[in-house]
Amino acid sequence: MLSLPPHALAIATQFLTRLPLRLSSAPTPRELARSLYWYPLVGAGIGLLLLLLYLLLAEAPAPMRAGLLLLALVAITGGLHLDGVADCADAWMGGQGDRERTLALLKDPRAGAMAVIGVASLLILQACALASLDAAQAPAALLVAPLLGRAAVLLLVATTPYCRERGLGSALAEGRSPALLIAIAVIAASVAPLMAVAGASLSAGVIAVVVAALSFWRWRRSLMQRLGGFTGDGAGTLVELVQTVVLVVYALASMP
Numbered sequence: 001m002l003s004l005p006p007h008a009l010a011i012a013t014q015f016l017t018r019l020p021l022r023l024s025s026a027p028t029p030r031e032l033a034r035s036l037y038w039y040p041l042v043g044a045g046i047g048l049l050l051l052l053l054y055l056l057l058a059e060a061p062a063p064m065r066a067g068l069l070l071l072a073l074v075a076i077t078g079g080l081h082l083d084g085v086a087d088c089a090d091a092w093m094g095g096q097g098d099r100e101r102t103l104a105l106l107k108d109p110r111a112g113a114m115a116v117i118g119v120a121s122l123l124i125l126q127a128c129a130l131a132s133l134d135a136a137q138a139p140a141a142l143l144v145a146p147l148l149g150r151a152a153v154l155l156l157v158a159t160t161p162y163c164r165e166r167g168l169g170s171a172l173a174e175g176r177s178p179a180l181l182i183a184i185a186v187i188a189a190s191v192a193p194l195m196a197v198a199g200a201s202l203s204a205g206v207i208a209v210v211v212a213a214l215s216f217w218r219w220r221r222s223l224m225q226r227l228g229g230f231t232g233d234g235a236g237t238l239v240e241l242v243q244t245v246v247l248v249v250y251a252l253a254s255m256p
Contacts, residue, residue: 084236163229
């Protein structure tokens, strides 16, 4: 296992992935806050790994290739954000509109029926989207989806208060520079339309950014209405939500 000093990119990579590296020392709250700026780059790195696997599986049947790509995505991230989806699914249904009950359920490590249904539904939709990508749209989709998913977290932290007194989110929110976070997120979002030069559809890239923005707005609104801010689980759910809708947009663009 590679040992790295606690620089911001290394911290972001260790947190967002299960790549074989470890930090030589525990990061400080300030270092954790700085690591947030590197989330889109880590997302792009995840996309590059997926694209490499896609090229290696170019001759495989589409359903098998999609299944292996999805398995690789879960393995690379360790299911980090899927855990947020599971917790939010249980909490939103079981919380019955009550803030304190919802927060309590978010901390409950047990998974209920809605957690299983939510994660299963999400994975099925992602698998179907991956299987539907054609050769022209696949490179853009595999690169843009994980990148935009993690760029969305920057917007969430920049525009939304953290609703707990303690937690990883509080360290990220405490050292934030909203203007810089928004600027990096906007730059990251520009990648989707630019992928038109690589053979993907320009309109698909623009639509992917618009749909991702609408998904961000809707989920942030839900977080504010229910909790008055975001939590780590809420941020993880946002990653998966944006990642999924982007894959679906590119899959629809692959239709003849």
